[in-house]
Amino acid sequence: xxxxxxxxxxxxxxxxxxxxSEIQVLEGLEAVRKRPGMYIGSTSESGLHHxxxxxxxxxxxxxxxxHCTDITVTINPDxxxxxxxxxxxxxxxxxxxxxxxxxxxxxxxLHAGGKFGGGGYKVSGGLHGVGASVVNALSEWLEVQVHKxxxxxEMKFSRGKISQEMKVVGKxxxxxxxxxxKPDPEMFETLEYSYDTxxxxxxxxxxxxxxxxxxxxxxxPGREQEDDMCYEGGxxxxxxxxxxxxxxxxxxxxxMSGAREDSMAEVAMQYNDGFQEVMVSFANNVHTPExxxxxxxxxxxLTNALNAYGRKIKLLKDDExxxxxxxxxxxxxxxxxxxxxxxxxxxxxxKLGNSEMRTLVNNIVSEKLEIFLEENPAVGRSILDKALMxxxxxxxxxxxxxxxxxxxxxxxxxxxxxxxxxNEANPELTEIYIVEGDSAGGSATQGRDSRFQAILPLWxxxxxxxxxxxxxxxxxDKLTPVITALGAGIGDDFDLNKLRYHKVIIMAxxxxxxxxxxxxxxxxxxxxxxxxxxxGYVYSAVxxxxxxxxxxxxxxxxxxxxxxxxxAELRGDNPNAKVEINRFKGxxxxxxxxxWETTMDPEKRTLRRIELDDAVRxxxxxxxxxxxxxxxxxxxxxRNARYAVNLDY
Numbered sequence: 001x002x003x004x005x006x007x008x009x010x011x012x013x014x015x016x017x018x019x020x021s022e023i024q025v026l027e028g029l030e031a032v033r034k035r036p037g038m039y040i041g042s043t044s045e046s047g048l049h050h051x052x053x054x055x056x057x058x059x060x061x062x063x064x065x066x067h068c069t070d071i072t073v074t075i076n077p078d079x080x081x082x083x084x085x086x087x088x089x090x091x092x093x094x095x096x097x098x099x100x101x102x103x104x105x106x107x108x109x110l111h112a113g114g115k116f117g118g119g120g121y122k123v124s125g126g127l128h129g130v131g132a133s134v135v136n137a138l139s140e141w142l143e144v145q146v147h148k149x150x151x152x153x154e155m156k157f158s159r160g161k162i163s164q165e166m167k168v169v170g171k172x173x174x175x176x177x178x179x180x181x182k183p184d185p186e187m188f189e190t191l192e193y194s195y196d197t198x199x200x201x202x203x204x205x206x207x208x209x210x211x212x213x214x215x216x217x218x219x220x221p222g223r224e225q226e227d228d229m230c231y232e233g234g235x236x237x238x239x240x241x242x243x244x245x246x247x248x249x250x251x252x253x254x255x256m257s258g259a260r261e262d263s264m265a266e267v268a269m270q271y272n273d274g275f276q277e278v279m280v281s282f283a284n285n286v287h288t289p290e291x292x293x294x295x296x297x298x299x300x301x302l303t304n305a306l307n308a309y310g311r312k313i314k315l316l317k318d319d320e321x322x323x324x325x326x327x328x329x330x331x332x333x334x335x336x337x338x339x340x341x342x343x344x345x346x347x348x349x350x351k352l353g354n355s356e357m358r359t360l361v362n363n364i365v366s367e368k369l370e371i372f373l374e375e376n377p378a379v380g381r382s383i384l385d386k387a388l389m390x391x392x393x394x395x396x397x398x399x400x401x402x403x404x405x406x407x408x409x410x411x412x413x414x415x416x417x418x419x420x421x422x423n424e425a426n427p428e429l430t431e432i433y434i435v436e437g438d439s440a441g442g443s444a445t446q447g448r449d450s451r452f453q454a455i456l457p458l459w460x461x462x463x464x465x466x467x468x469x470x471x472x473x474x475x476x477d478k479l480t481p482v483i484t485a486l487g488a489g490i491g492d493d494f495d496l497n498k499l500r501y502h503k504v505i506i507m508a509x510x511x512x513x514x515x516x517x518x519x520x521x522x523x524x525x526x527x528x529x530x531x532x533x534x535x536g537y538v539y540s541a542v543x544x545x546x547x548x549x550x551x552x553x554x555x556x557x558x559x560x561x562x563x564x565x566x567x568a569e570l571r572g573d574n575p576n577a578k579v580e581i582n583r584f585k586g587x588x589x590x591x592x593x594x595x596w597e598t599t600m601d602p603e604k605r606t607l608r609r610i611e612l613d614d615a616v617r618x619x620x621x622x623x624x625x626x627x628x629x630x631x632x633x634x635x636x637x638x639r640n641a642r643y644a645v646n647l648d649y
Contacts, residue, residue: 051183074219077219258360
């Protein structure tokens with residue numbers, strides 16, 4: 001026994017010499033196929049879409065250089081992608097270093113491109129010269145046609161290798177590049193493109209490049225659709241789009257831009273009557289979800305400008321100050337910077353690291369905003385009033401928070417009465433079920449594994465936080481138990497390290513009321529505990545809808561389709577066999593044993609992780625579904641009604 005254990009422990013050890021022959025050099029595009037994640041982030045759906053962005057980015061760089069006005073992205077019937085532009089066309093002449101046509105070099109050699117200086121591009125989103133060759137390496141096949149010098153040049157590849165040398169296949173009267181590729185099934189987990197994902201990204205690009213026309217087309221049978229986007233107003237229209245379901249505080253979008261040497265920055269902003277801040281930033285058209293120096297510069301300048309203006313018009317006393325957060329309540333802002341040597345933190349370009357951009361954005365906003373406020377005193381006053389209200393609400397919230405903290409410290413409200421905690425103290429091993437209603441809470445408490453499962457029943461109607469200010473949230477008796485049980489605080493004080501459970505599972509009935517409770521809870525988590533969702537700690541339990549029994553065999557079904565399939569399977573070769581079908585009425589109707597078996601046993605249950613792909617889209621959805629305005633909600637329901645299923649019968 002001991003010997004076996006010894007062997008098991010040593011499975012990672014090797015017994016042969018480690019010499020020069022063990023060192024591998026990956027030639028050409030092998031490196032990309034070996035480690036795709038390094039180049040496109042992942043081989044999941046997001047990596048699949050990333051391929052398209054890489055090709056489109058090259059076309060956009062042409063637009064930035066002033067040579068391209070039209071880009072079309074097409075999903076073909078067989079899930080291949082075609083990207084067409086009317087730029088200068090990829091060079092086809094001989095590249096001196098390699099002695100091969102430049103077109104071939106761009107698609108087959110890593111770190112080859114026109115973005116390293118040399119005068120081809122002033123600014124670009126491409127930095128490393130790997131985009132086109134990476135797409136080529138990860139495609140089963142790729143074809144490129146270049147319209148240039150009155151000729152059409154064509155070249156074909158397969159998994160990064162040349163399958164057809166470059167040749168002239170016809171005459172043309174315009175310039176541009178067309179790339180068609182099929183992602184490699186050996187590389188990707190899914191090959192199904194989402195039109196919405198591509199369309200959202202392309203719309204973003206159209207906003208960022210005023211006057212550039214981008215078309216997205218879906219040619220798949222039964223899903224045919226197209227959108228044609230061109231925004232002359234650029235990022236001004238982007239802000240209007242973000243605020244379209246909200247009531248703006250001032251009609252005009254505030255727009256500021258400026259340049260220094262080779263860098264330029266533009267900012268568009270508008271306040272609305274809501275309480276949420278939406279900040280979207282870009283560097284060389286690349287979205288920077290984690291912000292960076294350009295956002296930092298903006299925040300600093302906005303706070304200073306509003307405080308200075310408040311003191312000037314005597315709305316603020318000399319020693320009074322509104323915080324940055326107060327200044328940004330209800331603000332939608334888009335920041336776009338262009339620079340020659342962009343430095344991103346990480347390959348996926350999520351955060352901009354150029355410190356000079358902080359100074360540039362700060363100077364532009366400080367100068368231009370001061371002028372705007374001087375010229376528009378009514379707007380200036382309404383913005384400051386909003387910030388002061390936010391300040392007062394924040395003060396009230398702080399007091400409410402303090403009182404919660406004090407109670408906890410004194411042991412008065414240590415844990416909610418209703419919480420049935422688990423024995424395990426390590427948060428990585430524990431999970432909490434937030435359950436609708438006491439009856440389900442009772443069954444869940446009896447059926448759970450108390451070693452690691454905690455139960456918190458919710459009762460009564462929860463607060464819709466989308467329509468409430470922060471101070472209302474802190475003192476709310478339905479939310480306080482959730483805040484206290486999770487233990488990580490709320491809003492700015494939220495600290496993931498203090499989270500008491502690493503799985504927060506919402507368990508509600510599969511009916512309309514259950515869906516409502518789930519949405520209310522998710523709205524609360526999204527607005528006040530966003531890191532919880534961002535880090536993948538929030539789940540939704542999926543209870544079964546039907547129980548099917550034939551003789552001694554019992555099966556569960558989670559949808560009507562599954563019910564029909566299992567029913568047919570249980571009948572087998574006897575179509576008249578009796579299969580008993582019971583519909584679960586709700587969680588409260590299940591006995592503890594059933595609840596454990598179907599919904600809580602880690603071995604058998606189905607959990608759906610709540611993920612956040614796109615914060616702007618999520619913000620928009622929550623505003624539509626949970627906000628004050630009825631019209632957008634009605635529109636949303638009408639548009640999505642065909643996807644709804646009969647939840648309640």
